[in-house]
Structures are given as structure tokens and as C-alpha cells.
Amino acid sequence: MAAMNWRQRIGAFIGGFDAGQHHRRLRGFRATRAHVNALIAASGPDITARARWLVRNNGYAVNAVESWAANTAGDGIKPISKIADPVRKEELQRLWLAWTDEADAEGLTDFYGLQRRAAREVFIAGEVFFRIRPRRGEDGLRVPLQLQMLPAEMLPLEQSGVAANGNTIRQGIEFDRIGRRVAYHVLRRHPGDSTDPGLAGEVVRVPASEIIHVIDPVEGGQLRGVSKLAPAIVKLFLLDQYDDAELDRKKVAAMYAMFVTSPAPENPLAPPEDEAGDAGYEVSPGQIVHLDPGEDVTVGQPADSGGTYEPFQYRTLLQISAALGIPYPYLANDMVKGNFSNSRLALIEFRRRVSAWQHSVMVYQLCRPVYARWMDAAVLSGALSLPDYEANRPLLLTADWLPTKWDWVDPLKDANAEIAQIEAGLKSRTQAIAERGYDAEQVDREIAAEHARERALGLDFRRPGSPAQGATAVPGENADNDATNSDDADDTAENRPREDEDQP
Structure with a gap:
């Protein structure tokens, strides 16, 4: 049996996957078998520190972060309640909108601004924490609840061991005996903030x-996050150094430098040097300079970067773009190299990634838990009245979370395509409106109110030939025109031969 197992292993090595071989081409490729948690514990602080440094100092890095935050959060991922009662739904939506301005415990932004900050932090540090802060009634909030954002550094990775209650603490997270998260061990002050007078390390x-x-x-079982900049940190840093070297090269090349060679440097007849040690030669336009016998002038000619600089930059930025998951035009703000078709393909792919991240991370991990805690606090404080809330809580918490609408690449073509889909029954108006980040019921109410106001003022802004022009007229409106049209219709009917008269 042992001999057969040995032969199977030998056969697998000989005729198996090339990626598992140890021949000459892969001799230096020694990948670690450590779990991602061990790697994060060893390298996580350095990766996060380097990512933050790049975002502060590298234009491509900060552009990638801002592009990610703008596309994932935008103006905010907003809830539309599924409560059937329109009055209670309107009351809930108004209260939520009012509370969003009070959501930030620091008072720097609203709830949707916290979403944007969360997207930035997850991109830079791989994770972010929010502490739910219940407030008292005398604090004057519409709903006694606020959120405090905590960066990744506030949860120390080295905090591991066994708690006094027997629970396991791993990288600052406390787990019970069946693996559930029961607590987080958070620092009272940021470990790198020397301006905070709090106790360090508490x-x-x-x-x-x-x-x-x-x-x-x-990866499965991963406890803490890894910066999305991690695969590109080395290339971003080295590309930054290369750019600095090229800038210095250009700076030297732009200087008009001359060197005077003399066979007798100790010649007493040479021009006196100034205080800085210069020989005193100055060149002005059209000047004729007389040199001493034997002296020669050489003009400095530093090497140019040549024609390889631009292709090298472009290819390196493409690799960085792929590592970050950000389209090249968004990373480099370079819209010249792409045409309409390939730019549209890249945009569609990027939007699919963003949409998946919005629903699987932002909505599931942040928006829904906050919405649930907010509604609990609103009902308990009396700010919101929902009968039988405890019994119907899962149903009342149901909401559609609508991200910021995508801008159309070709507005006319995209709008016509969507109208065709609605008319063909491939999608509903409700779905089309929801994809733009709006509530269909609210939009319909606004349209009805606008039409009523237009009728009262005798206005009609509908485009001739639009579907709205075929709408049913309001009874009593334009009675004279209706009567005239009716008479014309009767005359036409009288003059029109009957079908049986036309029959042979």
C-alpha cells in the first residue's frame, strides 16, 4: 500500500499541474502556506501605514480612492420602506431623512457621508468600525442614536489570548465557545495620535x-481586513520614485550649463573668482566671449528620457489599475487612450463590481444593521408610531436600498432602449425608477401634482408626440374643444359608408 501511494505521488509530480512543479523556472517561487490571519497579524500594520502614506502623497493612489468612494457610495445608498400604509411610510421616510443629518457623532457629515468615509476606509485599510452610540432624550436628537466611526488601528491586531470569562480573543475580537463574535477590544485613543491626551494603550x-x-x-475565516492597495503598493512607490528621477533629469537638462577648460588653472591672468567661487563668466544673448589662449568651452548635454518613458508609464499604470480594480481612465484621469466602445466595456465591468460590493458589503454590513437599530430607537423613544411593532418587526424593517443612479454613457440611446424595454414588458416603470435611486410611488405623486398644477395654470410642457400626450383628458377641461371634436367625429361617422354597404 505504501509503495502504491508513493508511486501515485511520483506520478502526480511528473504528470500533474505545472504550477506544482519545482523545476528550474519555479525554483525561486516559494509561496507561504500560512493562513491570511497570520499574514495580517505579521504585516497588517505596515501595509495599512504604507497605504495611508501613498494616499497622502501619491496622486494616483488618492485618485483611485476617491473614484472608488464616489462610485460605491456617491450621494448615498438610501432606503425605501416597504410598509404598505402610505401615510406611515411617508412618516417613516421623513423621520429617517431628518435623522441622517444627526447620525454622525462627530457632527462632520450625515449618514450618507459616513457611507462615503466607510468606502474610503475599506479601500485604504481593508476595514472600518462603527460604534453605535445610544443617546439620552435630553440630547435633543430626533432619534436618540448616533454613529462613531473608528479606523482599523483602533482595534489592535496584537490583542490575542484568552479572556477572563474563558472566551478566545483573536486580533482584538472576542469569540464565544461556538465561534460567535461577542465583543471587540477597542483602544480608547488612536495609537498614532500624540495630540490625544488619553492614556496610550488603554x-x-x-x-x-x-x-x-x-x-x-x-479568504474564508478571515478576521481582519487587508488594504485594497496592497497588490499595488510596491509599483506605486517605485513608479513615484522613477517619476521623481525623471523630473530631476528634466530639471538638469533645462539648465544652460557651460564648462571652461583651461590648460593652466593657476594662471595669474585668469579672471578673479567671486565670493561664491565662480569664475565670473556670464553669457547674455548676442554676447561675444573672449577666452584666454588654450581655454575651451563645453556645453552640458544631460541624457534625455527618450521615447520609452510614456509607454513604460502607461504599461505600469495598467498593471496598477488591474491590481486596484479601478479602470485606467479613473486612475490616471487619462481619457485620450480609450475610444467609446472599449471605455463603455470597462465602465460596465467596473459598475458590476461596484454593484456587487454595494449590496454584499455596504448594504448588508452597514446599512441594514443601522436601519434596524434606528427603527428600534425611534419606536422606543416615541418618535415613530408603528402598531404591533414587536410582532411585525421583520416585515416593518423590509426596505429597498437604492444606490446613487449611474450616469448614462449615451443618454439618448440608453433612454430609448429603456423605454423599449418597458413597452415590451421586459421591465416595469417601478424597476426603472428604482434603478435611478428614486421611489416610484413618490415620483408618481410628484408627476400627478405637477400635472394638476399645469392644468390649473393652463400650461402643457409635454413634448409633442410623447406618450404623455395620449393621456386621457380630465372631464370638464377644454369643453369647447371636446364638443368641437365630438361634432367633427359625428360628421365623419355620418359621411363614412357602412361596412355592409361596401359589401358586394
Whole structure:
């Protein structure tokens, strides 16, 4: 049996996957078998620090982060309640909108601004934490609840061991005996903020019900996040150095430098040097310079970067773009190299990735938990009245989360295509409106109100030939025209021969 197993292993090595071989081409390729948690524990702080440095100092890095945040969060991913009662739904939506301005415990932005900041942090550090802060009634909030954003550094990776209650602490997260997260061990002050007078290194235990951990894990069992900049950090840093070297080269090349060679440097007849040690030669336009016998002038000619600079930059930025998952035009702000077709393909692919991240990370991990805690606090505080809330809570919490609408690449063609889909029954108006980030019921109410106002003022802004022109007239409106049209119709009917008269 042992001999057969050995032969199977030998056969697998000889005729198996080339990627598993150890021949000359892969001799230096020694990949670690450590789990991602061990790798993050060893390298996570350095990766996060380098990512933050690049975002502060590298134009491509900050552009990638801002592009990601603008596309994933935009103006905000907003809820549309599924409550059937329109009055209670309107009351809930108004209260939610009012609370979003009070959501940030720091008072720097609203709830949708916190979404954008969360998207930036997840891109830079791989994760972000929000602490739910219940407030008192005398604090004057519409709903006594706020959110405090905590960066990844506030949860120390080295915080591991066994708690006093027997639970396991791994990288700052406390787990019970069946693997559920029960608490987070958070620093009271940022470890790198020397301006905070708090005690450095002091940790507080916060129940897991009060912490929201936003993370996009890349491997099973992953506990903490990894920066999305990690695969591109080395190339971004080296490309930055290369660019600096080329700038210095150009700076030297732009200087008009001359060198005077003399066979007798100790010649007493040479021009006196100034205080800086220069010989005193100055060149002006049209000047004729007389040199001493034997002296020669050489003009400096530093090497140019040549024609390889632009292709090298472009190819390196393409690799960085692929590593970050950001389209090249969004990374480099270069719209010259792409035509309409390939730019549209790249945009569609990018939007699919963004849409998947929005629903699987932002909505699931941040928006839904906040919405649930907000509604609980609103009902308990009396700010919102929902009968039988406890019994019907799962149903009342149901909502559609609508991201910011995508801008059309070709507005006329895209709009016509969507109208054709609606008319063919391939999608509904409700779905089309929801994809733009709006509530169909609210849009319909606004359209009805506008039409009523136009009729009252005798206005009609509908485009001739549009579907709205074929709408049923309001009874009593334009009675004279209706009567005239009716008489014309009667005359036409009288003059029109009957079908049986036309029959042979």
C-alpha cells in the first residue's frame, strides 16, 4: 500500500499541474502556506501605514480612492420602506431623512457621508468600525442614536489570548465557545495620535451588539481586513520614485550649463573668482566671449528620457489599475487612450463590481444593521408610531436600498432602449425608477401634482408626440374643444359608408 501511494505521488509530480512543479523556472517561487490571519497579524500594520502614506502623497493612489468612494457610495445608498400604509411610510421616510443629518457623532457629515468615509476606509485599510452610540432624550436628537466611526488601528491586531470569562480573543475580537463574535477590544485613543491626551494603550471591551465591522474578506475565516492597495503598493512607490528621477533629469537638462577648460588653472591672468567661487563668466544673448589662449568651452548635454518613458508609464499604470480594480481612465484621469466602445466595456465591468460590493458589503454590513437599530430607537423613544411593532418587526424593517443612479454613457440611446424595454414588458416603470435611486410611488405623486398644477395654470410642457400626450383628458377641461371634436367625429361617422354597404 505504501509503495502504491508513493508511486501515485511520483506520478502526480511528473504528470500533474505545472504550477506544482519545482523545476528550474519555479525554483525561486516559494509561496507561504500560512493562513491570511497570520499574514495580517505579521504585516497588517505596515501595509495599512504604507497605504495611508501613498494616499497622502501619491496622486494616483488618492485618485483611485476617491473614484472608488464616489462610485460605491456617491450621494448615498438610501432606503425605501416597504410598509404598505402610505401615510406611515411617508412618516417613516421623513423621520429617517431628518435623522441622517444627526447620525454622525462627530457632527462632520450625515449618514450618507459616513457611507462615503466607510468606502474610503475599506479601500485604504481593508476595514472600518462603527460604534453605535445610544443617546439620552435630553440630547435633543430626533432619534436618540448616533454613529462613531473608528479606523482599523483602533482595534489592535496584537490583542490575542484568552479572556477572563474563558472566551478566545483573536486580533482584538472576542469569540464565544461556538465561534460567535461577542465583543471587540477597542483602544480608547488612536495609537498614532500624540495630540490625544488619553492614556496610550488603554483598551475597553465593547459588546459586539454595539459595534459594526465593515470588511470585505478575500479568504474564508478571515478576521481582519487587508488594504485594497496592497497588490499595488510596491509599483506605486517605485513608479513615484522613477517619476521623481525623471523630473530631476528634466530639471538638469533645462539648465544652460557651460564648462571652461583651461590648460593652466593657476594662471595669474585668469579672471578673479567671486565670493561664491565662480569664475565670473556670464553669457547674455548676442554676447561675444573672449577666452584666454588654450581655454575651451563645453556645453552640458544631460541624457534625455527618450521615447520609452510614456509607454513604460502607461504599461505600469495598467498593471496598477488591474491590481486596484479601478479602470485606467479613473486612475490616471487619462481619457485620450480609450475610444467609446472599449471605455463603455470597462465602465460596465467596473459598475458590476461596484454593484456587487454595494449590496454584499455596504448594504448588508452597514446599512441594514443601522436601519434596524434606528427603527428600534425611534419606536422606543416615541418618535415613530408603528402598531404591533414587536410582532411585525421583520416585515416593518423590509426596505429597498437604492444606490446613487449611474450616469448614462449615451443618454439618448440608453433612454430609448429603456423605454423599449418597458413597452415590451421586459421591465416595469417601478424597476426603472428604482434603478435611478428614486421611489416610484413618490415620483408618481410628484408627476400627478405637477400635472394638476399645469392644468390649473393652463400650461402643457409635454413634448409633442410623447406618450404623455395620449393621456386621457380630465372631464370638464377644454369643453369647447371636446364638443368641437365630438361634432367633427359625428360628421365623419355620418359621411363614412357602412361596412355592409361596401359589401358586394
